[in-house]
Amino acid sequence: MAAGPAPRVTVDWWRDAAIYQIYVRSFADGDGDGTGDLAGVRAKLPHLVELGVDAIWFTPWYLSPLADGGYDVADYRAIDPAFGSLTEAEGLIADARELGIRTIVDIVPNHVSDQHAWFRAALAAGPGSPERELFHFRAGRGPDGELPPNDWVSEFGGVPWTRLADGEWYLHLFAAQQPDLNWAHPTVRQEHEDVLRFWFERGVSGVRIDSAALLAKDPALPDFVEGRDPHPFSDRDELHDIYRSWRAIADEYGAVFVGEVWLPDSERFARYLRPDELHTAFNLNFLACPWDAGRLRSTIDDTLAEHAAVGAPATWVLCNHDVTRTATRYGREDTGFAFRTKTFGTPTDLALGGRRARAAALLSLALPGVLYLYQGEELGLPEADIPRDRIQDPMHLRSGGTDPGRDGCRVPLPWSARAPYAGFGCTTEPWLPQPADWSSYAADRQRTDPESMLSLYREALRLRRTEPGFRTAADGGRQLAWLPSAPGVLAFARTGGPVCVVNLGEGPVELPEHTDVLLLSGPLDGQGRLPRDTAAWLRP
Structure with missing residues (x-):
């Protein structure tokens, strides 16, 4: 395997890094069973070296029932057997580092899987037990406790409470298989600090924090009142003490954080990026912005200003594992993105969307700060239409079947045009079906085409790394x-x-x-x- 450039040794490499997001289940299959795995990733590291990225970010690869694509974690210190082993993960981290690519892992602190040892113990222990104090168990309202404890709405839609046979309800802001942790409990805080150290000791260079603004809850769990401050479960001030303790650990290892923070208030957002908290946070306003010059310029200006105020670099991302792919989204009449507007059968002009996706790639790569590139975007992949009986995303079920869910951007990648299943690596159909024309986007076909999306990204990333003036200063990107x-x-x-x-x-x-x-x-x-x-x- 050809060596790439050595990782930049500067302490601020992350200020202008190009970071590639890997959704392991759909990246490459190394053992032929239809599911992507760490062996597949290791085999494709040359692709990432040629592409020219500085780091790879893995969505959760931990032991999980996969009720929500791995964001329902059963054990933070174990790799799911479908993907490989801890030994393979350590080898992959080391291999990537030798090739000049750092590794970022995903931590999911708001909730765990209902198969996590803590939650199983809480169910067995019963009401009033210390084990249940690690979560949010409550009696219901109504004469017989038959109503949920409050009126909150799940991030996936519907009621975020599930009632047990013993009469108590437990909180889950996401799927029922993802019970929320009680971050007011010292054991929860200590466990996550230990998990951070566990992965830093294994050579990871950073951590992406899932749903970073949702951990802390009002202990009274009151009903939600529009406009009331503070919010009962989002962006609470208690969070900042948590992240200050995390930052002290990261600084011991020279590691970095990126938080998933969806907040409309730019001043509140910037608080997470103060020098003793998170290094970076996803700029999701840019991702959601329509293809409109005025709105894009305003979003860029606002983003740079709010980051400059705290000396943090901005981040730029066009797509991720939760979002309709760029080439499809930009080919629609409504080119913005919002979960609430996703529906089946939305018309798309893929030729138009493809042109805009290419232009958007150069726009995002030219901006000062950090670039995140979701796997397959370098191939110009469109959103795939998944047959209804094959959809696995819980968002589809919880929407009553009106939302197609997020599986359309998670379809296994096409690597070889002439190989079975577009070279994903399997000998049986992959876990999600690939569209009939998927091989036309294959990496091997694009690699030899100077006009392809892959060639565009490779040249843009090369220029971004070598052309004077593309470096990002420590002032936050002015x-x-x-x-x-x-x-x-x-x-x-x-x-x-x-x-x-x-x-x-x-x-x-x-x-x-x-x-x-x-x-x-x-x-x-x-x-x-x-x-x-x-x-x-x-x-x-």
Whole structure:
């Protein structure tokens, strides 16, 4: 296996890293059973070296019943046998490091699986037991306790409470198989600090924190009242003490955190990024923003400003394992993203969406800060339509069947056009069905096509790493200056570096003065102008 560049030894490598998200179950199958695994990832590390990423982030690979894609963790210190073993994980971390790629793991602190030893013990111990104090067990309301303890709504929709045979209810902000932990209990805090150390000792360079703003709850578990501050279970002030204790541990190992924080209040959001808390947080407003020049510019400005206030780098992401794939989303009439608007049968123009996805790739890669790239985005994969009888995502069930769920962006990757199941590696049908045309997106086919999405990402990542001016300073990313541009056009310069122009307008536009064209998301027109839904990187 060819060696890649050594990991950057600077303590702030994460300020402008390109980080690749791996959903193990769908990345590559090393043992042929239809499920992706760590052996498959190890075999495909050369692809990631050639792509030019700095780190890989694994969604949960722990022991799990997989009721929610692995976010229902039964044991934080064990790899699920479907994916491999702890020894294989350690080997993969070491192999990647040798190739110049760091590893980030996913920690799910809000809840565990209902198969976790703690929850099984709580069920066996019964009401009033110390074991139940690790969770949120409550008596119900109503004459016979037949009503849920409060009126909260699950993140997946529906009631976030399940009643047991002994009459008590337990809280689960997500699926019923994911009971919420009681973060007011010292044992819960100590366990997670121990888990962090466990993985840092095994060489991981960072941790992504799932649902980072939901851990702390009002101990009274009151009904939700719109506008009441503080919220009973989101963005509570108690969280910051938790993350300060975590940061002290990460600093011992030189590791970093990225938090999944969905908050509309930019000042509240920035609190998580203070110097003694999290290093970074996902910029989900950029992901959800429609393909509109004015709204994108506002989102970029707001993001850079809120991060600069605390000296943190912004993060940029177009897609992840929960979101409709970029090429499909940008081909729709409504190009934004919101879980509540997902429905079956939404019309999509894939040719339009593909052009916009290519332009969006250059836009996001040109911005100062950290880039997150979800597996398959470098191949331009569209959202897949999963037959209703094959959908596994609990969001589909809890929506009453109206939401197609998230399986469409989790379909096993196509690696080889001529191999069975597009080279995913299996000898039997993979755990989710692949569309009939999946082989047309195969990595081996795109690798030799200079006009492919894969070639575009590889060249863009190479330039991002080598071109002067693409580095992100420690001031949180104030290295961007907007340039005069026509309506519907985004144009900015990186200080001392390239100019990025993205045409979201109605027709072709002239390029600003430049000495060289570094990269185009699509060809210029016959007059050398930038067509609509196309981006350019220029050397001024």
